[in-house]
Amino acid sequence: MRGADAIVKALEEEGVKTIFGIPGGAIIEVYDALYDSQITHILTRHEQAAVHAADGYARASGKTGVAFTTSGPGATNAVTGLATAYMDSSPIVVLTGQVPRSLIGYDAFQEADITGITMPITKHNYIIHKPEELLPSIKEAFYIASTGRPGPVLIDVPKDITAIDVEYNYPKKVNLPGYKPNLKGHPKQIKRAAQLIMESERPIILAGGGVILSNASDELVKLAETIPAHVVTTLMGKGSIPETHPLCLGFVGMHGSKYANYALTECDLVIAVGTRFSDRTTGNVESFAPYAKIIHIDVDPAEIGKNVRVDVPIVGDAKNVLSSLLKIISYKKRKEWEDRIASWRTKYPLRYRKDDKLRPQYIIERIFEIEPDTIVTTEVGQNQMWAAQYFKTKYPRQFISSGGLGTMGFGFPAAIGAQMAFPEKNVVDVAGDGSFLMNIQELATCVDFNIPVKIAIMNNQFLGMVRQWQELFYKERYSATCLRCKEMRFDKIAEGFGGVGIVVERPSEVDEALKEAFEIRDRPVVIDFRVERLENVYPMVPAGAGLNQIIDGEY
């Protein structure tokens, strides 16, 4: 059969239901083959959005997301999407068309060395040199993307290979002598960890995105309850424990709550699970958890000891390791520590000024209270941090955000991906006006495919987070952060695309607007929340400061 047909058949065999992408000359054969397939293809309006959508699909569902692009400009447009998925360890497979083999290296029309370009931002990538490599590479790509520490894999397929005849024998097994993720966790280290836990008087669990990736939430909650220990999460770890759970202190780091940051600073033991200790989480590493021993559980050995010193390293899959750990630890009451955390909680709650002004924090609280099961994606900036602070995530994969790369324009296409994975659920992109403009063209995709994603713009007419830094650290010199677009009508733009637009100016209008939006099931809805322009995200740990050096706002 034709190479292109073999590709589509292989994807079907991998269980792929949805593909996001845009065709072009170099991948036209594959699209021709797709014409006869049951796989749904979502034609996005930009390849960056196709890859983010595949990523959002993966983050929401736990299944590997798939995107197609053509060669050259199609492939280079995928770069930001790949880097985003790479930084957050999201399993996606991106298939790019390439010019025919006979033209590779001659600067042919629409040629780009995409495997060279994406080497540092993919877990692995392939260029298919021979037809017989095609099917094994697809098999390997799906295997590599979804196992061990997940990540994006790119397959670059020259056009002539999609056109010639190949024998269809899809491999059952992969043969990768150099790839053997260690999933078990060393029993001796697990024993040492248990010992430290039992000795500890002030333990804290730091849960990262790895807990969600390995579906270890149940084990995590059990661990917290058994020790017992409070849990702080990274941004990526949000949802690894229900944020309504009494032992959950929410997220930690630059914009985490004071009580979470104090707890992490004062503890005598950090049990870190599936986190890479990003600088946004640790603050200044020199003063990170200064009194604590650190147990680090991660499937990627390279993460252990990379950013912070570790006392007990455990390489393994979080679910496995936590299960083993649970068998050998027992309950120990630590009243003093619990009381201390409780007093921080009452003394330093997350708070914002409650008056008759329209504030983003209130809007996000209302989204949670009206539709607590909503999947929330975010853009990047203040909107993202408010969403992280005020949306009390209930279950894993409910909160989807670009943590590592911090990609503006991610949230909306990711919401499209999440909605494709869960057509019945509500999906809301909490957006900034700046970020939304970066992939606003995807409104067309939503209208085209009846995708009812809601975009809640926290419209402050600023590149708000950068403005906040300029206010606090650059003497209010607002260089290039004011989006002078008071006259711009996001609601009309939404309508222009064929979606629904709503404008909200007062707190009293919030509920009605949200309820109206949640009713709509066949079109995208843009709610333009005209929020307080100069609202800041607090508390804040300035970049490079310790987690207890916290700036607070006025209330």
Add this chain to the structure above:
Amino acid sequence: MSNNNKRSKYTISVLVENKPGVLARVSSLFRRRNFNIESLTVGTTDREDISRMTIVVNGDTKMVEQVMKQLNKLIEIIKVSDVTENSVERELVLIKVKATSETRGEIVELANIFRGRVVDVSKDSLIIELTGDEDKIRAFVNLMRQFGIRELARTGKVAMQRGEKIVALNP
């Protein structure tokens, strides 16, 4: 922590699948992670489908540990070992040195003492081939300077651990 963090040179032996692009992957990794590479050699092993890279890196223990872990993550890399200690390390150099009828004899004599070999002779120069460890090569190159080095090419280091230890696919 500080005493085992001192900077020095490490020799790492890496077995890789012999596939196109592997070298690019390794060099891309070094550049991206800001690792300091001093030399890198590649050649096949007794198995055609497997190559060996010998990489000399500059750094402290923590950095070298990261280098090895990150290398290990590359899918086509099969095995990574630190062979800095207790190994035979060799490098090959070719040196083209100016030679006149007066100096030629002395140069050949020095080459012999270092177990070098003259591999090309012309009217006013010689090419000498020399293998050895770093110290020996440095000493010889320094000796040759007085005659005038016209061209010099080094291969970079290869290394193998002494005795029973092996860095191979199925030890």
